[in-house]
Amino acid sequence: GAGVSQSPSNKVTEKGKDVELRCDPISGHTALYWYRQSLGQGLEFLIYFQGNSAPDKSGLPSDRFSAERTGGSVSTLTIQRTQQEDSAVYLCASSLGLANYNEQFFGPGTRLTVL
């Protein structure tokens, strides 16, 4: 079946603009995760969803970042007033449930470049 998909694959934006990154998880996967991969910080966990709920948003880097999930499926990560330090690859993953032994399946990521 289809894997996790993310769009766009690449996004170039100007500093100060808002961007939306989309993640489409594997069908039937109730848990969804966002990570950020940057040269300086490596791979950082940002937020997870169980269904449409994100109980803990403390991993988001600043209040310019927000995420939502609708219908227990597609999720969007929104970055407002982008800054150059937001440049990174944003990875999404999904799993069957939140149980910690469940394998997380990753998408190909969105490379965000803020000029």
Added chain:
Amino acid sequence: AQTVTQSQPEMSVQEAETVTLSCTYDTSESDYYLFWYKQPPSRQMILVIRQEAYKQQNATENRFSVNFQKAAKSFSLKISDSQLGDAAMYFCAYRSAGGGADGLTFGKGTHLIIQP
């Protein structure tokens, strides 16, 4: 908080040879999961192997095996009979087995080069 350390930014091995990638971690928890992920240039992270901390037996998946030393908090990956397709970034990752859902904690990665 847990931390994962990969001390080898880059490793190189001849095709068909064996290579070992190192990983150490720090945690106060007794139950957890450890993973090795592969990230080729396509960027898509692929699970290579998984180890449950409560299992003493080292996990094996075909040419990939781990050496899990719980007391030393060490989790190395051995790749036997290296193939050109094994060239990629390899990330060691940790996840708590406790209640609550956390994301994976990753190391900085090791870039594996396969010499033909």
